[in-house]
Amino acid sequence: MVVREDRKEQIMDKAVGIFAELGYYKATTALVAKAAGVTQPYVFHFFKNKEELFNAVIDRAVSRIYETFSQVEAPADQLTKTMGHAFMQIMYAHRDEIMLVMQSHAISEPVIREHVREKHRIIHKSIIAKFEKAGIPNAEEAASQFYGMGYLITVSEVLDLPELLCFKDQ
Amino acid sequence: MVVREDRKEQIMDKAVGIFAELGYYKATTALVAKAAGVTQPYVFHFFKNKEELFNAVIDRAVSRIYETFSQVEAPADQLTKTMGHAFMQIMYAHRDEIMLVMQSHAISEPVIREHVREKHRIIHKSIIAKFEKAGIPNAEEAASQFYGMGYLITVSEVLDLPELLCFKDQ
DNA sequence: AATAATTTATTTATTAATAAATAAATCATT
DNA sequence: AATGATTTATTTATTAATAAATAAATTATT
Secondary structure: OOOHHHHHHHHHHHHHHHHHHHHHHHOOHHHHHHHHOOOHHHHHHHOOOHHHHHHHHHHHHHHHHHHHHHHOOOOHHHHHHHHHHHHHHHHHHOHHHHHHHHHHHHOOOHHHHHHHHHHHHHHHHHHHHHHHHOOOOOHHHHHHHHHHHHHHHHHHHHOOOHHHOOOOOO | OOOOOOHHHHHHHHHHHHHHHHHHHHOOHHHHHHHHOOOHHHHHHHOOOHHHHHHHHHHHHHHHHHHHHHHOOOOHHHHHHHHHHHHHHHHHHOHHHHHHHHHHHHOOOHHHHHHHHHHHHHHHHHHHHHHHHOOOOOHHHHHHHHHHHHHHHHHHHHOOOHHHOOOOOO
């Protein structure tokens, strides 16, 4: 028998993939449970409800994104590019988490929306701070542009439309 | 009963708002029907299923976006800005349609995803063409950036996070 | 013009499926 | 035996979709 906390992690691990692939509404707790190797009602032993499971998964993903961005260090003229690399790095290592976070705004459940809102606010704020601290001319504008590109990358992935992405560099 | 009125249009008119507000899955056909002043099963008289209703609504929205962009005319150094204005113009006049199209990628239904994919491809292609024709230096890159900003505006609206948007101009 | 025939518009009633959530029971471990 | 881990069985709720029925309008016929 596995320890309680391990099971919880296990469920969340599988939930990321299911939520990312099917979206919040099409991802059933039964599917998550099956993937995690437990029964559907057992999921509710760890999470009050489906919303709470989703929010927990979002928390982990956002933490990773936040941490990764925090660790980036580069001179002003290289920062945007380096941040971009950091983003792509998470994209490769934890694609599902990125997909999840970047599409989470489309979930109309009030509890989730409020949660997601706060997370986006925090990430965006931290990017601006980073850009400002590095002395980038129009830090806020650069941050917005960076964020916008993140969304474009996500949509390009989701819809399998690589043409959406056309960079000079890389 | 009301004679010869275009019930189909009426249903679509109301569906836009409901889909935009609640998202595809939380928007029930019963809600759409109620808003349109008809019974729920009657919706299926005009649309084979919920997916087809959604795709029909998307078609209308995309057509409007496409048309609006087509009509934009401006010198190269003003084009991006003018296109941005055109986007905001639709945003004010048909907010729901923009919200719908820009969040439609988050719907995992294969039939819808394929439909949405095609529409995004067309819009994106038309923007590149426009930028290229105007002689903008890096047309593709500018188009991508323009598109990314569109997503950012949408997320900013949906999550009620105006801080996400920080432009120099306007 | 009046009436019968037919079509179009729309509703009521119902079904079948799905999914989240709860409660009770069982199994395992110390 | 007691406690924790996990399952089985069940409920409640929701929703898309179908089928059958009715009302209203239009067209054809006398």
